[in-house]
Amino acid sequence: MFDFKKDYKILNIDIAETRTGKAMAKLNLKSADSDNVLNAVIWQESLNNIDKSILKPGNTVRVFDGSYNTQYNNLSINDIRLVKEAKNGLDQQERTNFFNKILEEVESFQEENLKATILQFLFENADKIKTAPAATKLHHNYLGGLLQHISECIDIAKANISVIPTTINQDLVIAGCIMHDIGKIFEYSLNEETFAISKNKDFQKVWINHIQWGFCWANKNGLSELAHIIASHHGIREWNALVEPMTNEAVLVHQVDMISSRLGLIQVDQLESNNQLSRG
Ligand SMILES: [Fe+2]
Ligand SMILES: [Fe+2]
Known part of the structure; x- marks a missing residue:
């Protein structure tokens, strides 16, 4: 009716x-x-x-x-x-807040190459990082969705590290939270007028997916432990992992990625009702 x-x-x-x-x-x-x-x-x-x-x-x-x-x-x-009017994603202020939060995390890293390489990447690609979605359909598929996903992964990882008795390199885990999906800034395109998300055909001609992109980027920059985290963050081969997680840090990043992508603020509709949570 x-x-x-x-x-x-x-x-x-x-x-x-x-x-x-x-x-x-x-x-x-x-x-x-x-x-x-x-x-x-x-x-x-x-x-x-x-x-x-x-x-x-x-x-x-x-x-x-x-x-x-x-x-x-x-x-x-x-x-x-x-x-x-529907909310199409995070507003500019929210995206700036998330981006600054990520910069602060990286600036506190102990390992110089890890810190300098990621900071340089973040600054050079700031515009793309501030708008990218984290997926086309399944989770965080909205303007700024990737930032929201990264932020959730960092928060979930820190909460877990504080109660895990096993030795964990926290900087490496946080680096994994930030960089595991970063290839998506090139893999997906978001139309800022219609907010439609599509796969970038030029990317697909050269790369298999964001995992392969991130793995190559990390290795090229001498960050082999981070490369393993990126390669294995989907957990199993059936979910496109290049390899299964073999280090404590890789196991943890895979798990926090799963939690954020299934239980985080994964739909744009949730942003209005969880407004204070989305401010990071
Ligand atoms: Fe991923
Ligand atoms: Fe992810």
């Missing part, structure tokens, strides 16, 4: 062409109090009069004019307006 008095969330949207070459938009809408997904369409004549920037997944909208076909649960929209 459709109700003109209710707000609806845009689940997804596809701008397509009709057979006669006219533009049209196909949308899936859902109200907060029902699991029913409504199919809606906006034909070119109406689309021309609508602010297309509001037609984004996650946005809450209200349909002001249209016709609803009960039999097919299909809505033709003539006028649609924005009620609430």
